[in-house]
Amino acid sequence: MAKRRISARQRRIYRRRRIVAGILAVVIIALCWGFGWLLVRGVSAINYAINKDDINAIARQAAPSPKEVSGVKDCTANDVDLSVSASSATLSLAGSVKFTVTIKHHGAASCLIDGSNASRVLTITSGNETIWRSDSCPVDSRMLLMAGNDKDIQTITWNANATGEQCQQDATLPNVNRGTYVAKLSMKSNDKVQSDPVSVVVQ
Known part of the structure; x- marks a missing residue:
């Protein structure tokens, strides 16, 4: 059975279609990744807003009181x-x-x-x-x-x-x-x- 010959013009059309399809696939993947990232950030922001008071309370308890350190001693009777x-x-x-x-x-x-x-x-x-x-x-x-x-x-x-x-x-x-x-x-x-x-x- 004789194979069907594809003209050069048709090959160029198929090649362009494959390039367009590849670009569309990349765009779709990028959009999906971006949507997923925004979704994760949104959930994190909501959780932070809900638990903000608890987080601040923990931070205040954990943070030590600042100490003043000048590196210079107080004068005594020897000074x-x-x-x-x-x-x-x-x-x-x-x-x-x-x-x-x-x-x-x-x-x-x-x-x-x-x-x-x-x-x-x-x-x-x-x-x-x-x-x-x-x-x-x-x-x-x-x-x-x-x-x-x-x-x-x-x-x-x-x-x-x-x-x-x-x-x-x-x-x-x-x-x-x-x-x-x-x-x-x-x-x-x-x-x-x-x-x-x-x-x-x-x-």
């Missing part, structure tokens, strides 16, 4: 010296005296110290009685990085008055009586860091 001096050794009733308070670094390494009046505290005493303190009222911290031969020098004025149990305006505090009073500088966080005492006389 700094405190000193205080008075502008006058005597003052009158209702008068005032200025104290120069100094923090001097002498340690081998850098260290941090709060140089505010609430931390580096000037205390006025009479015998065993505390008369006045620079930390009676709250103030902002004043962190200092001390290194080498650094010095921090500040002035604190005492108006020869006595602080109460609560923070009050300096002008409303009662005046002290005549007598000898002792001023000393110390660190509130470390009582081993303190200055030598300085005496002033209220006449």
Whole structure:
């Protein structure tokens, strides 16, 4: 039986049909894959929205509290010296005296110290009685990085008055009586860091 001959024109037509069919197959496969991917993402998004509160609760429980790490130690008695001096050794009733308070670094390494009046505290005493303190009222911290031969020098004025149990305006505090009073500088966080005492006389 004689085979049917296919003309060159028909072969070109068949070839184009096969190419078109192949392209359509690739397009269909790509569409199916894309639809499946969108379906999976949609289901995941719905599950996340439903369980969002539970996921956040678990995350909050698992996350540790952040810690502040500066890498610089706090100053100790081995790192700094405190000193205080008075502008006058005597003052009158209702008068005032200025104290120069100094923090001097002498340690081998850098260290941090709060140089505010609430931390580096000037205390006025009479015998065993505390008369006045620079930390009676709250103030902002004043962190200092001390290194080498650094010095921090500040002035604190005492108006020869006595602080109460609560923070009050300096002008409303009662005046002290005549007598000898002792001023000393110390660190509130470390009582081993303190200055030598300085005496002033209220006449």
